Amino acid sequence: MTAPLHFADAREADDLAAFLARLLHYDRAAAVRLQAGGGTLAVFGRPPSFEVLAVRTASLLDDAALDATVSAGRLLDGIAESEGKAVLPEPVTGPPWAGVLPPRGGWREVPGLPPAATLRGAVGAAVAEFRGLADALPEQRRTRAERDRIGREIWTRTVGSTGLPLRAVHAAQALGFLPAPQVPVGLLAAGPWLRLRTPFGSVAVRTSGAGGLSVTAR
Structure with missing residues (x-):
């Protein structure tokens, strides 16, 4: 031990x-x-x-x-x-994900990320949109596959011109990384990775190659 x-x-x-x-x-x-x-x-x-x-x-x-x-x-x-x-x-x-982490160094600042209050508002609007579209589905189309399709369409949208998927912001808020509207946030890039950073943690997105999201320490 x-x-x-x-x-x-x-x-x-x-x-x-x-x-x-x-x-x-x-x-x-x-x-x-x-x-x-x-x-x-x-x-x-x-x-x-x-x-x-x-x-x-x-x-x-x-x-x-x-x-x-x-x-x-x-x-x-x-x-x-x-x-x-x-x-x-x-x-x-x-598990397989444990061997796929973004780089520890080489990060540079990326402009254009809105403040935390705007990011939280975008997540709230997206959640409401998802619920509205899911509730509006005809009974015969209320399947897991159809709900997943709606979710993919919403959460793969990018935040402004940054290239950061909205799903990364959603994850950051749900996991406690965006606990309040005044939390300082930043966006960094290294190679194919984008990294949403707050004082409470970071969410990094691989924008090319194998795809998917990952996280690295702040």
Whole structure:
């Protein structure tokens, strides 16, 4: 068993526990990939409803090195918020997404991203549109495939001229990365990747090649 991780502040443990709870809301059997080094822990997860990878970082008291995939539920059980530490569970076999992460460096600023309040408004409007279109379907067309088609049409729309899919913003809000209208946001690019960054986490989108969404630490 790996030695417990000790957080620099008990609030770091609280925030990580909240993030894991959100992941487990979407997948009770969720696994997360942990990477630690240089006093920082990054926790990657993949909520299936959004087909994205999500990450939350936390500051540690030491420079412990770690790279492992574990059960999100067991990791949550091992977090002692009052003590500011996490007892790590045994590693599990990593799912395919755990080996596909965006680059750690080489990011550059991309202009044109609206403020958080506008992004949250766009997500709210898209959710309302999806519900309206789904509710308007004739009874014989109210299938999972038809609802998925409507969802793909809405969530693949891009935010202004940035090329960032609206689904990335939706994921960021649902996972707690856009908790309020005044949250600072930024958009970065590295190679084929776009990265929506907030103080609470980042969502990165691969815009060419294999496609799909992923997340990297802030």
